[in-house]
Amino acid sequence: MYKAIIFDVYGTLFDMSSLKKDMVQFDDAQATSISKLWRKTQLNHMFLKQIMQRYIPFDELTKEALRYTMESHEIQYNREDVNQLFDSFLDLEYFEEVPQVVSLLNSKEIDVGILSNGNDNMLMPLIDNSELGDYINTVISVNEIKQYKPSPASYALILKYYHLKREDILFVSSNSWDVTGASNFGFDTVWVNRHNELFDFNGQTPTITVNNLNEIVNWLEIK
Numbered sequence: 001m002y003k004a005i006i007f008d009v010y011g012t013l014f015d016m017s018s019l020k021k022d023m024v025q026f027d028d029a030q031a032t033s034i035s036k037l038w039r040k041t042q043l044n045h046m047f048l049k050q051i052m053q054r055y056i057p058f059d060e061l062t063k064e065a066l067r068y069t070m071e072s073h074e075i076q077y078n079r080e081d082v083n084q085l086f087d088s089f090l091d092l093e094y095f096e097e098v099p100q101v102v103s104l105l106n107s108k109e110i111d112v113g114i115l116s117n118g119n120d121n122m123l124m125p126l127i128d129n130s131e132l133g134d135y136i137n138t139v140i141s142v143n144e145i146k147q148y149k150p151s152p153a154s155y156a157l158i159l160k161y162y163h164l165k166r167e168d169i170l171f172v173s174s175n176s177w178d179v180t181g182a183s184n185f186g187f188d189t190v191w192v193n194r195h196n197e198l199f200d201f202n203g204q205t206p207t208i209t210v211n212n213l214n215e216i217v218n219w220l221e222i223k
Helices: 016-022 028-052 058-072 079-090 098-107 120-130 152-161 176-185 214-220
Strands: 004-007 111-116 138-141 169-173 188-192 208-210
Touching: 016 028, 016 079, 028 058, 058 079, 058 120, 079 120, 098 111, 098 214, 111 120, 111 152, 120 138, 138 152, 152 169, 152 176, 169 176, 176 188, 208 214
Parallel strands: 004 111, 004 169, 111 138, 169 188, 188 208
Antiparallel strands: none
């Protein structure tokens, strides 16, 4: 049995499609398009900045990605518009099974933590707004070392907070690149494949693939 299970945040615990719920100024099709390009651009900028070693906090990077997205959609905006839309990242909806799963893990004395590219200005309001704080014991941000996942140094942060062997830790993410990075570092990994996608194989594979977090509980035979 694992002693700690570490979750990614965006797309794993929290539903990125819920970004659009606060975009009331746009119709549904436009809100969907904006939210998808925003997330895609956020990740593209993240990877580029990591390669170039030009780290900036994730909230700044997220606003930078939003500005590009607005310009791509030929939407006029000002600073207030950017800040208002950015607040959607602080109030994402979690997937419906998340509270029950993390609560159950806690009850079995499995430590629940998160490792995210988000900085504290993003993570703490998100967790507080979601009321998941009672179940998440450790919040780890890569901002501490100023290197984004999937750099090996980002996963090494987990070992700094948890004085455990790699084999005592399970890492869970819906992002194939994140699973690849954590597997490369030496963790057992779970890929949460909610949309029946093809794993982007890049030298590593997940220990197990699931459709939702409930399947992790079943796999671990926790009741």
